[in-house]
Amino acid sequence: MGDTPFITVEGPIGVGKTSLAKAISEHFNFALLKEIVDENPFLGKFYENIEEWSFQTEMFFLCNRFKQLGDINTHYLSQNKSVVADYHIFKNLIFASRTLNPDEYNKYYKIYQILTEDMPKPNVIIYLNASLDTLLSRIKIRGREVEKNISPLYLEQLSIDYENAITSFEKAHPEIPVLRFSGDELDFVKNEADLNHIIEKLALSLKESSWSNTL
Numbered sequence: 001m002g003d004t005p006f007i008t009v010e011g012p013i014g015v016g017k018t019s020l021a022k023a024i025s026e027h028f029n030f031a032l033l034k035e036i037v038d039e040n041p042f043l044g045k046f047y048e049n050i051e052e053w054s055f056q057t058e059m060f061f062l063c064n065r066f067k068q069l070g071d072i073n074t075h076y077l078s079q080n081k082s083v084v085a086d087y088h089i090f091k092n093l094i095f096a097s098r099t100l101n102p103d104e105y106n107k108y109y110k111i112y113q114i115l116t117e118d119m120p121k122p123n124v125i126i127y128l129n130a131s132l133d134t135l136l137s138r139i140k141i142r143g144r145e146v147e148k149n150i151s152p153l154y155l156e157q158l159s160i161d162y163e164n165a166i167t168s169f170e171k172a173h174p175e176i177p178v179l180r181f182s183g184d185e186l187d188f189v190k191n192e193a194d195l196n197h198i199i200e201k202l203a204l205s206l207k208e209s210s211w212s213n214t215l
Contacts, residue, residue, distance in 0.1 A: 004077050005123055005206060006121070006123050007202070008085045008087060008088040008124075008126070010087060010127050010128070010166070011127055011183070014136070014142075014147075015128040015130050015135060015183050016189060017087065020086075020128065020195075023188065024084045024126075024199070027199055031076050031084070032083075032085075033083055033086070035061075035064075036061075037144075040057060040060050040064075045057075051099075058100065059108070062089075063115075069119050073119075094158070096109070098158065098161055123206075124179065125169075125176060126178075127162075128181055129159065129162065132152060132155060132159065135183075138183075166180075179198075179201055179202060
């Protein structure tokens with residue numbers, strides 16, 4: 001890991017990744033990297049017919065996230081400017097493994113491996129999870145047109161996939177701390193005390209790192 005903080009916030013759709021990443025960015029004065037969602041021309045069609053549009057959707061996300069991460073490496077991390085992102089690129093495999101058929105996934109995985117071999121790795125991952133009711137409620141509140149046809153069954157399975165992926169990630173990368181928080185127990189958007197709790201846990205993790213003196 002490098003000397004410049006790079007933090008990623010992850011979790012299933014609707015859990016509050018962007019809101020938390022923005023709050024962390026403002027608190028620590030870190031650059032904020034937000035994933036491209038609404039700009040994906042295939043996403044609305046994907047939620048209507050997952051089997052038909054999954055490969056196009058996942059390839060769009062992969063290529064755009066590859067470009068974004070390359071840019072932050074060039075414009076921020078290499079110049080000792082800290083970054084917080086509202087995603088980790090490993091999420092691509094979570095979604096792809098759920099939606100692509102085996103042949104498509106094998107091709108996709110080979111491309112993923114090539115594109116991500118030189119990508120910057122986060123120093124800390126914040127993982128948010130929540131119940132299906134909480135996720136559906138937050139998705140409804142933010143009112144994205146492309147998300148109106150999300151299947152609750154798909155969202156529930158996605159949450160399970162995320163949990164399994166994060167657990168596997170922790171075992172494979174013990175050098176990268178994962179901070180877990182429940183969206184059912186914490187409302188960091190409406191409750192300042194809940195946000196401060198997360199900020200304090202993150203600050204402690206940063207202090208324990210080799211680059212704590214930069215804060």
